[in-house]
Amino acid sequence: MRQRIAVIDFETNGVTPGRDCRATEIGVAMVEDGRVVDRFQSLMNAGVWVPPMIEQLTGISNAMLRAAPPAHEVMREAARFVGDTPLAAHNASFDRKFWDHELSLLGLARRQDFACTLLLSRRLLPQAPDHKLGTLTRWAKLPDAGRAHRALADAEMAANLLLLLGDTLQRQFHLADIDHALLCKLQKVTAAKVKPYLLDLQSRQIGSIA
Known part of the structure; x- marks a missing residue:
């Protein structure tokens, strides 16, 4: 997979973004030419409280967040880092809603789609x-990116999984190029129709070359 794609992950203090539920950490792993080429990571102080259960899961404490840079500064820097690069995440519906919410607080809006490594891996x-994500990383023997449930480690694991999925497509279906647009289309195809869809795409690509 040659295209540049920004794979993101948020740690949060809850599941639905709002006044009392915000991102607490963001990680971005930038992939290009089949490898991770750049990274961005920061804790985010949005003035929210992290429940003990989530603190235990992530290792992100309320004391750590009090010392972290303001969420609006971090998110503005993350948005500049990503720019218009296509986006991906594992269980992207979760990260997408926090990305959109944090952008909206800056008066910004997302312009690009999300590819979802969860839907694609299924x-x-x-x-x-x-x-x-952890199961797939161990099962496929992908690189250990560090502690799970920390944003950059999870973003890197999802990035490695994204590259594996691209390699799987190329190896099994001999497609000329795997790009973000194809991934976004494929994740909407029902599991039963994936193989016929890809075989048809393969035949069309061969026909265009012949």
Whole structure:
């Protein structure tokens, strides 16, 4: 996969963004030419409280957030880092809503789509024991990126998974190029129709070359 894609992950203090539920950390792993080429990571102080259960899960304490830079500064820097680069995340519906919410507080709006490595892995790796990020990382023997449930480690694990999914597509279906637009289309195809969809795409690509 040659295209530049920004793979993001948020740690948060809850599941639905709002006044009392905000991002507490962001990680971005930038992939290009089949590898991670750049990274961005920061804690984010949005003035919210982290419950003990989430603090235990992530290791992000309220004291750490009090010492962190303001959320609006971090998010503005993250938005500059990403720019218009296509986006991806594992379980992207979660990260997308926090990305959109944090952008909206800056008066900004997302212009690019999200590819979802969770949806894609369900379609392309049905033989996996399950499709949690940690399980897939261990099952596929992908690099250990560090502690799970920290934003940059999870973003790097999702980035490595994204590259594996691209390699799987190229190896199994011999597609000329795997790009973000194809991934976004593929994740909307039902699992039963994935193989016919890709075989048809393969035949059209061969026909265009012939």
